[in-house]
Amino acid sequence: MNWSDVLIDFQMRLGAPEELRWLVVAITYFIGAFLLVNASLVLALLLIWITRKIVSRIQDRIGPNRQGPFGLFQTVADALKLLSKEDITPANADVIAYALAPILAVFPVLMSLAVITFAPGFVGTDLNVGVLYLVALGSVGIMAALMAGWSSNNKYALLSGFRVVAQLLSYEIPMVLAMLAPVLLVGTMRTQELALAQSLYIGPVNLGLGWFVFILPGAFLIYFISALAEAEQTPFDLLEAESELVAGFHIEYSGMRFAMFFLAQFLNAFFLGAIAVMLFLGSWQGPFADQIPLLGPIYFLAKTFLVYLLIQWVRGTFPRVRIDQMMSFAWKVLVPLVLVLILSQMILMKLPMPVWGGWIPYVLVLLANLGAVAIVLSVLGRFYSRNEITTKRAFDPKSLIGTTVPVSQAGD
Amino acid sequence: MAELFPLPPLPTFAQVVFMGIALLTVVGSLIVVLSRNLFHSALGLIAAFFGAAGVYFIAEAEFVGVSQVLVYVGAISTLIAFAIMLTRGMMFGVTSPRNRQSGTAAIITALTFVVLTALMNATPWPQAGEPITDGEAVIARIGSMFVNEYVVAFILLALLLLVSLAGSIVLARDRK
Numbered sequence: 267m268n269w270s271d272v273l274i275d276f277q278m279r280l281g282a283p284e285e286l287r288w289l290v291v292a293i294t295y296f297i298g299a300f301l302l303v304n305a306s307l308v309l310a311l312l313l314i315w316i317t318r319k320i321v322s323r324i325q326d327r328i329g330p331n332r333q334g335p336f337g338l339f340q341t342v343a344d345a346l347k348l349l350s351k352e353d354i355t356p357a358n359a360d361v362i363a364y365a366l367a368p369i370l371a372v373f374p375v376l377m378s379l380a381v382i383t384f385a386p387g388f389v390g391t392d393l394n395v396g397v398l399y400l401v402a403l404g405s406v407g408i409m410a411a412l413m414a415g416w417s418s419n420n421k422y423a424l425l426s427g428f429r430v431v432a433q434l435l436s437y438e439i440p441m442v443l444a445m446l447a448p449v450l451l452v453g454t455m456r457t458q459e460l461a462l463a464q465s466l467y468i469g470p471v472n473l474g475l476g477w478f479v480f481i482l483p484g485a486f487l488i489y490f491i492s493a494l495a496e497a498e499q500t501p502f503d504l505l506e507a508e509s510e511l512v513a514g515f516h517i518e519y520s521g522m523r524f525a526m527f528f529l530a531q532f533l534n535a536f537f538l539g540a541i542a543v544m545l546f547l548g549s550w551q552g553p554f555a556d557q558i559p560l561l562g563p564i565y566f567l568a569k570t571f572l573v574y575l576l577i578q579w580v581r582g583t584f585p586r587v588r589i590d591q592m593m594s595f596a597w598k599v600l601v602p603l604v605l606v607l608i609l610s611q612m613i614l615m616k617l618p619m620p621v622w623g624g625w626i627p628y629v630l631v632l633l634a635n636l637g638a639v640a641i642v643l644s645v646l647g648r649f650y651s652r653n654e655i656t657t658k659r660a661f662d663p664k665s666l667i668g669t670t671v672p673v674s675q676a677g678d
Numbered sequence: 679m680a681e682l683f684p685l686p687p688l689p690t691f692a693q694v695v696f697m698g699i700a701l702l703t704v705v706g707s708l709i710v711v712l713s714r715n716l717f718h719s720a721l722g723l724i725a726a727f728f729g730a731a732g733v734y735f736i737a738e739a740e741f742v743g744v745s746q747v748l749v750y751v752g753a754i755s756t757l758i759a760f761a762i763m764l765t766r767g768m769m770f771g772v773t774s775p776r777n778r779q780s781g782t783a784a785i786i787t788a789l790t791f792v793v794l795t796a797l798m799n800a801t802p803w804p805q806a807g808e809p810i811t812d813g814e815a816v817i818a819r820i821g822s823m824f825v826n827e828y829v830v831a832f833i834l835l836a837l838l839l840l841v842s843l844a845g846s847i848v849l850a851r852d853r854k
């Protein structure tokens with residue numbers, strides 16, 4: 267029973283005629299979409315506050331603490347400030363593309379709400395291509411960055427736009443292939459069925475701990491790293507680099523249009539965490555989620571916030587990577603690794619198994635995941651330790667002693 | 679009263695949605711052809727692609743619709759936008775893709791439209807039995823067709839992609 271069906275039934279019982287059922291359905295879906303979208307806009311304020319608090323604690327600061335309890339209203343005040351700011355359109359900007367770009371940046375993020383499974387029976391639409399739908403939406407965001415960069419009539423914005431496209435396109439490939447791993451395991455792209463498949467029955471009791479991360483830790487790791495890059499979070503936020511560069515492709519934007527890019531970025535981080543929870547961390551599954559339905563959304567939101575906290579922890583501790591490091595990491599490490607994982611999983615799932623050993627393929631897939639990640643890590647470690655030695659030699663200050671001529675003697 | 683002035687039947691909800699999507703597609707396509715700025719043409723093309731995806735969704739072909747967005751909006755449009763941006767002289771300022779033959783082109787387009795519409799109305803379209811309601815079955819069938827009936831075409835396409843990938847690497851490589 268879906269929650270939307272309950273709402274529709276309620277309205278029909280209020281006396282809506284049967285021939286107007288389509289209108290009732292439309293109204294119900296509109297209410298659902300309206301609530302979800304506005305809740306996520308409010309959520310963005312909370313997310314920004316969380317980020318500020320955590321990052322300031324990591325940096326041994328207190329963070330916002332003046333407006334409201336714990337500084338909760340600081341982001342509200344900032345949003346009001348942005349609302350009242352002047353909306354500047356640069357001279358010679360392409361007005362249409364310039365105005366459309368912020369809308370197109372927020373659009374895919376909010377559209378992904380449609381297939382997010384908050385609880386059993388609580389999903390906008392259980393598309394039969396749910397996972398592919400999420401992937402397709404991710405590719406729309408690229409266009410928004412390109413439009414913003416080009417239409418601003420600013421060479422730095424344009425350069426940054428090219429960079430953001432290069433980054434998003436490269437990291438989309440490992441991300442999509444990592445998302446394929448749980449889909450292969452279950453054989454469906456419906457998000458709700460992916461959630462149901464992550465249960466773990468001991469006898470008749472559902473422990474709700476059959477999360478795919480326990481079978482596919484390698485795929486989860488790759489998904490998490492690529493999602494960081496897709497959401498333009500540290501260590502892959504070199505397009506933004508608030509502390510040292512101009513603000514990337516949205517440099518010319520001000521006021522509410524700038525706020526929309528900001529909003530898209532924070533919500534994107536949160537929803538990529540939600541997708542990680544849906545695909546790998548058991549969705550709404552958890553102990554006693556079957557017995558107490560209210561636990562479903564609580565589990566889901568708790569896990570998603572935990573992933574978001576993890577992203578902010580990474581943000582506070584990791585240094586930013588260079589663009590060449592970032593691109594070579596995607597193409598030389600992540601893509602081959604994820605291809606190996608997917609291929610090995612395909613082969614292992616199709617091995618002939620005895621009737622009693624339905625669990626053997628899962629163990630084999632887990633071993634393949636761990637093995638592939640271990641091999642890649644050891645190869646990378648060896649490469650970088652060797653690389654470090656050569657770099658040390660090249661920049662060792664001691665090696666410079668006696669090779670340079672003092673300035674005073676140079677003129678003699 | 680009703681007999682004297684027979685009103686046309688009200689459009690159903692699906693028809694209203696289809697009209698909106700068709701309008702998006704047509705307006706997008708018109709922008710592609712008529713806009714004097716190449717980048718605006720690319721944006722119009724994206725709108726038209728979205729409209730086509732919407733038509734697939736209405737026809738309950740979700741897989742095709744999502745693939746349309748993924749491939750055309752995500753990849754092809756980005757490629758087109760890159761090509762336009764990297765072509766200097768087209769980036770800023772108005773470039774007219776129109777020429778003196780626009781009148782002829784309009785006539786030929788109108789004739790093509792008429793002929794296609796007549797053909798579509800005249801053709802007895804085959805009905806493929808029962809509509810498939812189970813979405814998984816559709817995707818599974820597409821997948822099994824790729825590795826059974828159409829395996830040669832599939833492998834040839836993969837080969838073509840591989841060749842173009844290798845070719846682009848050779849073209850863009852550092853020559854020492």
